[in-house]
Amino acid sequence: MKSNILIIGGNGMVGKTIARIFASRNPNSNIFIGGRKQGKTENDLIIDVTKPQTFQIILDKKIDVVILSVNDKDDHVLRFAIENQIDYLDITKPTPALTKAYDFAKKQPINSRIVFSSGWMGGIVSGLINSFSIEMKDIQSVELFVYYSVKDLAGESSAHFMAENVAKPFVNYQNNQPVSIKHFLDSEPFEFSFGISKRQAYNFDVPDLYILNQIEKIPNVRVKMTYNSKFITWLLGAFQKIKLFNILSLKERKMIFGSSGNGDQSVFEIVVKTKNGNKKISLQSTKGQAELTALSAVLHVEELLKNNHETQIYFSHQLYRDSSLFESLNAYETINIQVTE
Numbered sequence: 001m002k003s004n005i006l007i008i009g010g011n012g013m014v015g016k017t018i019a020r021i022f023a024s025r026n027p028n029s030n031i032f033i034g035g036r037k038q039g040k041t042e043n044d045l046i047i048d049v050t051k052p053q054t055f056q057i058i059l060d061k062k063i064d065v066v067i068l069s070v071n072d073k074d075d076h077v078l079r080f081a082i083e084n085q086i087d088y089l090d091i092t093k094p095t096p097a098l099t100k101a102y103d104f105a106k107k108q109p110i111n112s113r114i115v116f117s118s119g120w121m122g123g124i125v126s127g128l129i130n131s132f133s134i135e136m137k138d139i140q141s142v143e144l145f146v147y148y149s150v151k152d153l154a155g156e157s158s159a160h161f162m163a164e165n166v167a168k169p170f171v172n173y174q175n176n177q178p179v180s181i182k183h184f185l186d187s188e189p190f191e192f193s194f195g196i197s198k199r200q201a202y203n204f205d206v207p208d209l210y211i212l213n214q215i216e217k218i219p220n221v222r223v224k225m226t227y228n229s230k231f232i233t234w235l236l237g238a239f240q241k242i243k244l245f246n247i248l249s250l251k252e253r254k255m256i257f258g259s260s261g262n263g264d265q266s267v268f269e270i271v272v273k274t275k276n277g278n279k280k281i282s283l284q285s286t287k288g289q290a291e292l293t294a295l296s297a298v299l300h301v302e303e304l305l306k307n308n309h310e311t312q313i314y315f316s317h318q319l320y321r322d323s324s325l326f327e328s329l330n331a332y333e334t335i336n337i338q339v340t341e
Contacts, residue, residue: 003305006063008034008047008077009070013153014091017294018067025298026305032061052076059084065301068092071160075101078114085111087304089316091297093118094161095170095207105313113304117316119208120144120223121289122296124325125270126211126317128281131326132339141220142212143271145190145201149228151261152288163253167245170205172222173213184233184240188224193282193338194267199226202237211315220273228264266292282338283329291334299328 005022009015010033019031033039034047045061048054049072058066058080065087068077072092078101081088093101098118105114117123125144129136162183171178184202191198201224212221227233236256239245245253266289270281285292296316303309303319317325330337 003029003064004032004062005029005065005067005301006032006034006045006047006058006061007067007069008049008072009068009092011035011037011039012069013290014294014297015067015069017290018069018297021291021294022298022301026302032063049076050074052080055080058086065089065304067297067301069297071097073097075104078105081112082108082110082114085311087113087115089115089117089297089300089304091117091122091293093207094165095205095210098207099210102313110313111311113309113311113314115300115304115314115316115319117297117300119211119316120146120206120268121266121285122293122300123207123211123316124283124292124296124329125208125268126216126315127320127325128270128283128329128337129272130317130320131323132279132281136216136218138274138276139216139218139272140275141222141271141273142208142218143221143273144206144208144223145192145269145271146204146206146223146225147192147196147199147228147265147267148225149261149264149266149288150232151228151264152266153261153263153290160254160257162257163250165205166240166253166257167243170209172203172209173218174220174222176213176217176219182240184236187237190224190226190269192226192267193269194265194284194336196267199230200233200237201226202233211317215315264288277341280338280340282340284336285334286336287334295329295332295335299325 007015032043034045036048068090166183169180181203187200187202190201204223204225212218266285272279300316
């Protein structure tokens with residue numbers, strides 16, 4: 001059956017990558033691109049997330065799945081999807097926006113599949129944990145270590161999030177208790193795979209903290225990150241210690257975090273601890289975070305199009321059974337996954 005897929009924010013870097021990957025894997029589907037400006041083809045639609053009056057065309061084009069890859073602070077698209085029973089996948093939300101949207105959606109009658117996929121790199125961390133037959137209830141702790149390259153050809157959303165939130169506290173979880181912390185403090189050494197070697201990793205906020213503790217009830221969850229440049233990593237920690245971020249304007253902070261290179265790898269490592277031992281899942285995307293995030297979104301939509309899922313709210317890892325997510329990621333030519341006990 002031919003499906004109509006809409007990517008709102010489809011003119012951005014991640015949106016364009018989603019369209020490319022989806023078209024290559026699903027040539028019989030129609031892909032529509034939603035943006036604020038008129039495009040060049042009939043599949044380019046004017047849709048502005050701040051103006052719900054532009055959404056009527058979603059119904060006119062009989063869209064089956066909406067992929068949101070642009071910041072929708074007021075959740076206008078989410079509300080429209082719920083009201084009109086359209087499948088919805090959101091890959092954009094930082095933790096505060098995710099919890100707000102989820103709390104809203106839980107109170108609504110749901111007659112479509114509403115998928116929140118805003119964890120690290122398209123929400124695949126929890127899915128990879130599931131892929132290795134680890135019962136969430138048996139997990140004592142999850143640690144996520146992120147390697148972020150300033151040379152990566154990255155989109156704007158993560159940089160803008162850091163600029164807006166770097167001076168604000170967030171929480172990780174220790175024994176099911178939220179612990180208030182700040183970005184780029186509390187460094188510790190971590191031995192990264194794929195030739196990166198040992199780096200100092202600092203506090204970092206991603207929605208997986210909330211998802212793994214509040215949704216999956218894992219008692220201890222924390223996230224640390226490092227930049228490819230040891231000096232930049234140290235410098236950001238020093239800025240946080242002297243509270244420089246508190247006095248910089250948003251524009252000045254965007255200048256610090258807003259650079260995008262010409263391309264580099266993206267790496268993250270998941271350390272899972274259970275009573276029976278530890279497991280480390282290491283993933284490398286040789287084409288960077290935009291490619292990995294886009295591929296993750298495509299895989300989630302493909303799961304929805306199989307029509308094996310009931311109408312309800314999901315976090316993206318809940319769409320998969322057994323090792324299917326791992327197998328799909330591992331089959332992609334630019335992704336390498338290692339698992340060690």
